[in-house]
Amino acid sequence: MDWQGQKHSEFLMQILLVVFAVVAFAVGYAIESFQMMMLIYASGVFLTALITVPNWPFFNRHPLKWLDPSEADRHPKPQATAAASKKKASKQK
Amino acid sequence: MHSFVYRLNTLVTFAAVILAVLCGAASFLDAFNSPSVRAHAEVIKFNRFRKQLSGNDEVSLTLNISMDLRSLFTWNTKQVFVFLAAEYETSKNSLNQISLWDYIIPDKDHAKFQAQVANKYPLIDQGSNLRGKKVEFVLHWHVMPWTGRMIEGKMAVSNFYLPEAYT
Numbered sequence: 001m002d003w004q005g006q007k008h009s010e011f012l013m014q015i016l017l018v019v020f021a022v023v024a025f026a027v028g029y030a031i032e033s034f035q036m037m038m039l040i041y042a043s044g045v046f047l048t049a050l051i052t053v054p055n056w057p058f059f060n061r062h063p064l065k066w067l068d069p070s071e072a073d074r075h076p077k078p079q080a081t082a083a084a085s086k087k088k089a090s091k092q093k
Numbered sequence: 094m095h096s097f098v099y100r101l102n103t104l105v106t107f108a109a110v111i112l113a114v115l116c117g118a119a120s121f122l123d124a125f126n127s128p129s130v131r132a133h134a135e136v137i138k139f140n141r142f143r144k145q146l147s148g149n150d151e152v153s154l155t156l157n158i159s160m161d162l163r164s165l166f167t168w169n170t171k172q173v174f175v176f177l178a179a180e181y182e183t184s185k186n187s188l189n190q191i192s193l194w195d196y197i198i199p200d201k202d203h204a205k206f207q208a209q210v211a212n213k214y215p216l217i218d219q220g221s222n223l224r225g226k227k228v229e230f231v232l233h234w235h236v237m238p239w240t241g242r243m244i245e246g247k248m249a250v251s252n253f254y255l256p257e258a259y260t
Binding site for chain 2: 006021025
């Protein structure tokens, strides 16, 4: 997922879980069935997991722009030999 | 939100916390239930009234019990445990409570009934004080919920006097 996708996923997860909990409580209280409340909430948790946890493509609509390989070549990493010659100079003193 | 396992962990934790809140809310609403229980119990006959070899009195009786406990049931009630206690006073103990009969009521449909039963558990005194004793029947109930606090209650039902002599 990209950064936007992660934000959307977290937001969706929180909203969906709370909504399912409220609906489950209301329905369970109205029809006087504790079992129904648990059933609705459990299926809500499962559904939310299905929507928000896997890396779906709609979470990747703002893909990150990584640096071009050719641009990276122009700024090479510093070499280890330069550090070794510096040490030799200070020791001789 | 950086990996599948991270998101799964967040979801499971949040779902568990919300579940705890749901159960707390369901149990909280139970406190607003104001029940009205009706019950009646009377002794039909004394099957046996004797003094055991140990010196303790023992009574066996046949009871006629009827009750209506439907108002105790809420949506959060798993079962109601009800028992009938015989209470009396002696010189040794200011209060003796002996359970004579109990029953588990699984749902509201079974909560209103009438039964004629012999006592499940014998009425045995600590000593030999029961002749001519005044005994009170008290119905106790424990409302056991699916989640949360168990609620207890009781109601005095009737009085009776034991025979003056052993049968």
